[in-house]
Amino acid sequence: MSEPMLLIRDLHVRVGDREVLRGINLEVPAGEVHAIMGPNGSGKSSLSYVLAGKPGYEVTSGSVRYLGKDLLTLSPEERAREGVFLGFQYPIEIPGVNNAYLLRAAMNAGLRHRGQPEIDAFDFLQLVQERMKLMRMDESFLARGVNEGFSGGEKKRNEILQMLVLEPRLAVLDETDSGLDIDALKVVAAGIASLRSPERAIVLVTHYQRLLDHIAPDRVHVLARGRILRSGGPELALELEKRGYDWLLDEAA
Amino acid sequence: MSAAAPHVPHAVGVSYEQRLRAAIMSAAPMLDSRIVPLAARSEALNHALAAGLPKRRDDLWRYADLRYLDSAPLGPVAATSPATDAPVLPPRLPGFTRLVLHNGRLVTSLSDPCPALSRDSTPLVPVRTRHERFGWLNDAFATDVARLVVDGQAMIEVVIASTAGAFAQAAHPRVEVSLRENAELVLVERHVGSLGDEGLVNLAVQLHGAPGSRCRHLRWQSLSEDAQLLDTMQVALDSDARYSLALLQLGSRSARSSLRVSLYGRAAQATICGVSVAGARRTLDTSLLIDHIGADTSSTQTLRALARERAQLAWRSRVEVAATARGTNCQQSLKGLLNNPGAEIDLRPQLEIHTDAVRASHGATTGALDQNMLFYLLSRGLDADTARGLLEWAFCEDAISLIDQPLLRRQAELALAERLGNSVAQEVVA
Numbered sequence: 001m002s003e004p005m006l007l008i009r010d011l012h013v014r015v016g017d018r019e020v021l022r023g024i025n026l027e028v029p030a031g032e033v034h035a036i037m038g039p040n041g042s043g044k045s046s047l048s049y050v051l052a053g054k055p056g057y058e059v060t061s062g063s064v065r066y067l068g069k070d071l072l073t074l075s076p077e078e079r080a081r082e083g084v085f086l087g088f089q090y091p092i093e094i095p096g097v098n099n100a101y102l103l104r105a106a107m108n109a110g111l112r113h114r115g116q117p118e119i120d121a122f123d124f125l126q127l128v129q130e131r132m133k134l135m136r137m138d139e140s141f142l143a144r145g146v147n148e149g150f151s152g153g154e155k156k157r158n159e160i161l162q163m164l165v166l167e168p169r170l171a172v173l174d175e176t177d178s179g180l181d182i183d184a185l186k187v188v189a190a191g192i193a194s195l196r197s198p199e200r201a202i203v204l205v206t207h208y209q210r211l212l213d214h215i216a217p218d219r220v221h222v223l224a225r226g227r228i229l230r231s232g233g234p235e236l237a238l239e240l241e242k243r244g245y246d247w248l249l250d251e252a253a
Numbered sequence: 254m255s256a257a258a259p260h261v262p263h264a265v266g267v268s269y270e271q272r273l274r275a276a277i278m279s280a281a282p283m284l285d286s287r288i289v290p291l292a293a294r295s296e297a298l299n300h301a302l303a304a305g306l307p308k309r310r311d312d313l314w315r316y317a318d319l320r321y322l323d324s325a326p327l328g329p330v331a332a333t334s335p336a337t338d339a340p341v342l343p344p345r346l347p348g349f350t351r352l353v354l355h356n357g358r359l360v361t362s363l364s365d366p367c368p369a370l371s372r373d374s375t376p377l378v379p380v381r382t383r384h385e386r387f388g389w390l391n392d393a394f395a396t397d398v399a400r401l402v403v404d405g406q407a408m409i410e411v412v413i414a415s416t417a418g419a420f421a422q423a424a425h426p427r428v429e430v431s432l433r434e435n436a437e438l439v440l441v442e443r444h445v446g447s448l449g450d451e452g453l454v455n456l457a458v459q460l461h462g463a464p465g466s467r468c469r470h471l472r473w474q475s476l477s478e479d480a481q482l483l484d485t486m487q488v489a490l491d492s493d494a495r496y497s498l499a500l501l502q503l504g505s506r507s508a509r510s511s512l513r514v515s516l517y518g519r520a521a522q523a524t525i526c527g528v529s530v531a532g533a534r535r536t537l538d539t540s541l542l543i544d545h546i547g548a549d550t551s552s553t554q555t556l557r558a559l560a561r562e563r564a565q566l567a568w569r570s571r572v573e574v575a576a577t578a579r580g581t582n583c584q585q586s587l588k589g590l591l592n593n594p595g596a597e598i599d600l601r602p603q604l605e606i607h608t609d610a611v612r613a614s615h616g617a618t619t620g621a622l623d624q625n626m627l628f629y630l631l632s633r634g635l636d637a638d639t640a641r642g643l644l645e646w647a648f649c650e651d652a653i654s655l656i657d658q659p660l661l662r663r664q665a666e667l668a669l670a671e672r673l674g675n676s677v678a679q680e681v682v683a
Binding site for chain 2: 052080088095096101102109166
């Protein structure tokens with residue numbers, strides 16, 4: 001059997017003096033959607049950041065392989081160009097850099113990396129307009145600063161729009177469902193679901209079942225105190241919704 | 254170069270006051286009373302002598318690099334022939350009437366006919382409004398003036414060009430602008446060239462806006478890397494006058510600008526946005542004073558400073574709200590971006606209010622590039638240089654985007670992109 005798309009072995013990570021991940025083991029094969037759930041402070045966002053290469057997250061031991069390569073040796077931008085996408089829990093506002101510019105620059109960085117020609121301005125606009133329609137976003141967003149003055153829901157939609165334009169192989173979405181009303185959740189979920197394909201893997205970091213009502217996960221993992229305490233099928237998420245996390249924490253203690 | 258050009262000795266060790274007196278004697282034949290009346294020149298010289306050079310401990314001057322004034326010449330030299338010593342001028346701006354001041358003198362052969370150009374010998378702004386020592390110096394030594402009276406609408410570009418000649422010299426370019434009632438002026442003031450590291454450009458600009466007038470003013474300083482600039486600008490606004498100032502401070506080795514905007518008429522408005530960029534060991538020091546005197550006046554400032562290498566940038570921005578200025582609205586936003594550990598930025602917002610019923614806000618922050626923003630861009634696949642370039646651009650664009658006149662904004666963006674020298678900025682404005 002070939003190696004899964006994402007293969008994490010005994011991953012330990014420190015931020016400053018604090019060990020935030022304490023031996024994560026995780027396999028995500030192409031074509032699957034995995035949900036990572038867990039209480040606040042369990043290490044979910046840390047895992048997302050480590051995969052994206054955020055400075056300050058020091059891997060003390062273990063390995064992360066992505067498409068057969070050592071992911072940890074790649075810079076954040078190389079990871080992105082290799083098809084890793086992080087949907088931020090709190091998307092950053094960058095006034096003065098407009099959305100259209102960022103989208104195009106990001107897309108072209110990926111194309112160049114793969115040895116393909118840069119996208120023509122008209123083709124780009126057409127592509128973005130299609131994707132924006134799917135995300136029910138007004139075209140005026142393109143001319144605005146990246147996430148500048150966006151509501152919480154707009155920021156999350158914008159993250160998914162970027163994902164749809166960049167078409168990553170591995171999408172790690174950190175609490176993309178938080179702060180969304182019911183309608184926005186449906187739109188965001190539809191956006192994510194549209195990317196589901198045999199060539200891609202999606203990791204959904206979430207607190208709640210409600211996103212998983214729209215995107216059925218293949219596997220569910222419970223992360224707490226920097227470790228994966230339990231893995232299971234979609235029924236595990238339903239059980240967590242009913243019983244909370246305490247019983248798992250008690251079992252692990 | 255005229256062979257008759259007097260060479261004012263400027264040996265080190267001779268006091269500033271002695272050099273001033275010597276300079277005025279040498280320059281006397283050039284000091285035309287139609288530019289500034291002789292009595293006013295004499296009074297100004299006395300003020301300049303009394304003020305002397307700023308001391309390092311003087312809070313208003315502590316960040317200015319004025320060491321060169323210990324030896325720099327102070328007086329002007331005789332005019333050179335424009336034919337043999339023509340300055341390199343920037344490309345023209347479409348739709349603008351151009352006036353060229355070269356080494357402090359209006360050059361007719363390089364300027365367009367300009368209906369607003371006044372030949373009247375009465376200064377447009379009373380001498381007593383002077384607030385600053387090098388403004389006095391300009392009054393004393395000005396060899397020419399671009400005196401503009403604007404009725405109706407006008408678009409005028411004043412190029413203030415400097416070129417070093419055989420003798421080290423000071424030039425004292427002078428611009429006086431008067432907007433009549435309801436007049437509208439788009440004014441571009443460009444500073445190019447240099448008098449070299451032994452010379453001095455000491456500029457004075459005065460602008461008066463009559464009731465209901467509207468002035469959009471771009472001050473675009475892209476002097477050469479060895480230029481030394483002293484600059485005093487005074488703006489006075491009558492009721493309902495609106496004045497928008499965009500400052501681009503991109504060049505020179507040492508520049509000090511002293512700006513004062515007086516909002517004395519009811520409901521006068523001033524909107525100021527500015528960007529200073531410096532690298533190497535350059536020093537750009539700006540001191541801005543806004544006086545709210547009339548009721549219901551408003552002012553906003555959006556100032557951005559970007560320091561690279563070992564540059565020093567300083568912005569003092571003081572707003573004074575007089576007891577008469579009820580209903581004043583004033584906002585200040587000052588931000589500095591340090592691109593290198595050896596760079597220095599000093600932002601000093603100051604607010605003094607003598608009345609109630611005022612809305613005032615101010616903020617000043619200085620720091621390195623935001624690492625979260627940087628990571629966000631990297632996580633989308635942009636390389637580090639592009640991401641940094643984009644963030645530097647965005648930092649400055651924050652101020653430039655407030656220029657509401659499309660042509661001025663475009664020019665400012667192009668100039669800034671070129672100054673930043675990063676391909677990203679150039680791509681963004683392309």
